[in-house]
Structure formats: C-alpha cells, structure tokens
Amino acid sequence: MLKDLQLFNELVEVLISEEQNNPVATPINTTELFDTLNLQLNDDPIVDKDFKKTVTDIIKSTPKTASTSFFNQLFGGRISRATLGDLLAVMLNNSMYTYKVAGPQVGIEKVILHKICEMINYPKSADGTFAPGGSMSNYMAVLMARDKYNPAARNKGISNTMTLYTSEESHYSITKNASFIGVGRDQVRTIKTNDRGEMLAEDLDTQISKDIENGLQPFFVNATAGTTVLGAFDDVEKISIICRKHDVWLHLDGAYCGAVIFSTQYKSLVKGIEHSDSFSVNAHKMLGTPLSCSIIVTKNKNNLYQSFSNEAEYLYQTNDDDFNLGKTSLQCGRRNDALKLWTLWKSVGNIGLESIVNHQFKLAALARKYINNHADYTLYSFENSISVCFNYKTISAKTLCTSLYEDSKLMVGFGKFRNQDFVRMVTINTLLQEADILNFFKTIESFTSSTDLLTHNR
Numbered sequence: 484m485l486k487d488l489q490l491f492n493e494l495v496e497v498l499i500s501e502e503q504n505n506p507v508a509t510p511i512n513t514t515e516l517f518d519t520l521n522l523q524l525n526d527d528p529i530v531d532k533d534f535k536k537t538v539t540d541i542i543k544s545t546p547k548t549a550s551t552s553f554f555n556q557l558f559g560g561r562i563s564r565a566t567l568g569d570l571l572a573v574m575l576n577n578s579m580y581t582y583k584v585a586g587p588q589v590g591i592e593k594v595i596l597h598k599i600c601e602m603i604n605y606p607k608s609a610d611g612t613f614a615p616g617g618s619m620s621n622y623m624a625v626l627m628a629r630d631k632y633n634p635a636a637r638n639k640g641i642s643n644t645m646t647l648y649t650s651e652e653s654h655y656s657i658t659k660n661a662s663f664i665g666v667g668r669d670q671v672r673t674i675k676t677n678d679r680g681e682m683l684a685e686d687l688d689t690q691i692s693k694d695i696e697n698g699l700q701p702f703f704v705n706a707t708a709g710t711t712v713l714g715a716f717d718d719v720e721k722i723s724i725i726c727r728k729h730d731v732w733l734h735l736d737g738a739y740c741g742a743v744i745f746s747t748q749y750k751s752l753v754k755g756i757e758h759s760d761s762f763s764v765n766a767h768k769m770l771g772t773p774l775s776c777s778i779i780v781t782k783n784k785n786n787l788y789q790s791f792s793n794e795a796e797y798l799y800q801t802n803d804d805d806f807n808l809g810k811t812s813l814q815c816g817r818r819n820d821a822l823k824l825w826t827l828w829k830s831v832g833n834i835g836l837e838s839i840v841n842h843q844f845k846l847a848a849l850a851r852k853y854i855n856n857h858a859d860y861t862l863y864s865f866e867n868s869i870s871v872c873f874n875y876k877t878i879s880a881k882t883l884c885t886s887l888y889e890d891s892k893l894m895v896g897f898g899k900f901r902n903q904d905f906v907r908m909v910t911i912n913t914l915l916q917e918a919d920i921l922n923f924f925k926t927i928e929s930f931t932s933s934t935d936l937l938t939h940n941r
C-alpha cells in the first residue's frame with residue numbers, strides 16, 4: 484500500500500500542476516476516445532511503468548473541476564480538509580449500516596444530522612440520513628410521504644390516484660421519483676412560477692383543491708431552495724400554510740442552496756423551513772465537499788423507519804437501532820459520506836461554513852455588478868442568487884459555451900428560463916476569488932474578439 488500511496492502522491496502532483504497550467508483539459512472527441520487513451524482491458528497485466536503513464540494521460544485529459552476556469556456545474560473547487568476526510572473514508576472502508584462495522588463513524592454521521600435538525604428548528608423527534616445524492620434524497624422524502632399518507636402502499640402497492648406538486652423550475656428528479664414510487668409521472672402537477680422563478684402559492688392552492696374535488700389524493704409538495712437554473716428560493720412560509728390547510732407533506736429541496744442555513748445573513752431565504760416535513764441539502768454543492776455528500780432530514784424519525792427499515796438477522800446483531808443506520812437508509816452497504824463533511828466542519832467551525840456560503844453570494848453580486856456596468860451584456864438573474872445568467876452581445880449562449888470549451892478557455896454551461904436561453908455561470912466553485920470572476924469576463928471578451936463568433940451567429 485505504501486508504494487501505491489507514493490504513486491498516488493505523484494499522480495496528485497500531476498493533477499494539481501495540470502489544474503494550474505492547463506485548467507481546461509483539451510477535450511477528446513468521443514469518436515477518438517478509445518484510440519487516444521489506453522482504456523482497453525486485456526488478458527495480461529500492464530507493467531508498472533506503463534500503468535503510471537496511462538493513468539497520467541487519463542488525468543491530463545479529464546475535465547478539471549478544481550480549477551478556477553470551472554464554472555460549469557453546481558459544484559467545483561476543492562477544500563483540502565474535506566478531501567482529506569474522503570480519502571480517509573476510502574482507506575477505512577466501513578459500511579455505514581451497523582455500529583458493529585462502522586463504530587465512531589456512526590457517531591460522526593449522527594452528530595452532523597442532529598446539528599442540522601437543530602439548526603433548522605426541527606423538534607427532538609427529528610432525524611435523517613445520508614443519501615447517494617440530492618435526487619435520492621428527494622426520492623426518500625417522497626417515499627416517506629407516500630407511506631405516511633397511504634400506509635397500505637408499502638405492502639399492497641397503490642390502488643388510488645395520489646398527486647404531487649412541484650414548480651416548473653424545480654429539479655427533474657421529482658418527476659422521475661414519482662415513477663419510482665409507483666405514483667406515476669402523470670400525477671405530478673407542475674406549479675407556475677413568478678418572473679423570478681419562485682413557485683406561486685396561489686396556483687398551488689388552486690391545483691390541490693381541484694384534485695381533491697376530483698376525488699384524487701394530494702400528498703406531497705416539493706419546494707426548492709435554489710432552483711437549478713436561476714437559483715430561486717420558493718417562499719417556504721407561504722407554501723407551508725397551503726400544505727397545512729390540505730394536510731400534505733412539505734419537502735424542501737435544498738440540494739443546491741439549502742446550505743444558506745449556515746449563514747446568518749442568508750438563512751432568511753428559507754424562512755419557515757421549520758414548517759417543512761423534510762429538508763435535503765447537498766454538502767458537495769455550496770459547502771464544497773467532494774461528491775457526493777447529500778443529507779436528508781425529517782421531522783419525525785418514525786417516518787424513516789416506516790419506509791426504510793427491514794428486519795435482517797444476518798446484519799443487525801448488536802446494539803440498539805438508533806446506532807444501526809441501515810434501518811433508516813436507502814441502501815444496504817453504504818459508503819461513509821459523513822466523514823468529509825465532519826473533517827471540514829470540525830476544522831473551520833460554523834463560522835467557517837458560514838463564510839464559505841457568504842463568499843459565493845459576494846462573488847455573484849460582483850459578477851452581476853460587472854454585467855450591469857458593461858453594455859455588451861444582458862443580465863437575467865436576480866439578487867440573492869449564486870447563478871449568474873447572462874448573454875454577451877448577440878452571441879447565442881450555446882455557441883459561446885461550446886466554443887469556450889472546445890478552445891480550452893473556460894468551462895461554463897447554459898440554461899433557459901421561460902423562452903430565454905442564456906449563459907449560466909455559477910460562483911459555487913470554492914477556489915474562486917474576485918480576480919477569477921473578472922478574469923472570466925475578460926476571457927469571454929478577448930476570446931470573442933479573436934474569433935468570428937459574432938459574424939457567424941443566429
């Protein structure tokens with residue numbers, strides 16, 4: 484192992500140097516991928532020297548998500564204390580289902596979950612778990628709601644029509660999950676949003692009332708803290724009143740921006756969160772841990788047991804169920820995703836997490852200001868969002884983003900709200916400083932002036 488750890492260090496040095504010198508890896512066309520890199524598996528082993536060369540080549544060609552040119556996705560950067568925790572989790576290789584095989588790692592997971600429940604003012608009965616991503620956290624939430632409002636579903640399946648509600652700007656996992664839980668994609672009601680992309684509570688109320696009148700069973704509302712494109716926050720307080728009125732489950736999908744709960748300045752964006760029945764947040768997005776680190780908490784832990792526990796004598800041989808996390812989890816064998824968040828949190832404290840969150844809003848404000856001060860840009864996003872959506876001159880967003888990528892200048896994506904396409908740059912990358920934001924715009928400006936994008940457009 485020690486020899487491979489040394490090799491690991493050498494490879495990581497290659498990676499870090501690439502991140503600095505070639506921050507956007509030269510993309511390989513899919514038709515050339517298998518001819519360019521030695522990915523094939525053969526009967527005979529590869530010799531050590533060739534192994535190192537092959538892995539080095541792969542590292543060099545892999546997109547660099549921890550470079551200051553990466554603005555493409557809702558994650559990015561690297562915080563070394565969090566990465567250290569994840570590396571340790573790999574070395575320790577526990578499975579989180581029982582106290583017997585995970586020991587103190589169970590305590591680490593529970594400390595995080597309880598702290599988050601406390602921060603959002605959930606009662607003592609609350610608890611949670613780590614899921615393999617935000618989509619799966621949303622899945623766990625909607626499954627708990629199904630089993631609460633239709634207790635027969637777990638054993639007998641569903642025989643009536645259950646309906647669920649989410650805004651047109653919400654994450655696509657809500658629709659997928661409706662199919663997974665046997666309710667069906669057609670039973671998802673898409674609620675309209677205002678011109679900032681926030682769910683219209685009045686429309687929600689109308690839709691639920693209509694479904695009740697038609698003899699259907701509304702059971703679940705998904706609100707979003709940070710919609711995937713615009714980064715909008717639904718009004719949890721207002722939506723929770725409608726949910727209470729009709730007695731339906733309220734889930735708050737905070738995969739993208741739920742981490743605002745760590746910020747005194749920004750937690751008002753999820754005002755009313757204590758009225759939700761469940762809440763999820765991805766630490767691998769705003770908090771900058773390695774992928775994946777997704778947390779789901781719910782107000783009453785009985786709902787977790789009701790939907791996810793199974794007796795398994797071969798597995799649960801010791802200790803009380805509170806420490807056998809397999810009884811409240813989606814998986815059987817489960818990776819330790821808690822340790823990386825714990826090593827980070829322990830190292831920087833609540834105040835450190837708060838400044839990670841605040842910094843992203845500050846950079847986004849700087850980017851919006853730059854756009855507003857430069858007439859060649861059009862801005863589409865709003866205050867209190869870390870998604871900065873814009874267009875440059877008359878260049879289509881898709882053309883601009885694709886050309887920047889193909890020329891190894893920047894990785895940035897595009898999105899759409901209503902019928903408007905735009906570039907969506909995100910200030911979530913934990914490495915970014917103010918200079919990187921200005922550099923982002925300068926790169927676009929010098930790149931477009933040196934190409935014929937403007938003349939060959941639209």
Ligand SMILES: *Cc1c(COP(=O)(O)O)cnc(C)c1O
Pocket residue numbers: 557615616617618619653654656707709710711736737738739765775777
């Ligand atoms: C990213 C995101 C998800 C999905 O999270 P994964 O970890 O990618 O599965 C769900 N909801 C919202 C709002 C998101 O931004």
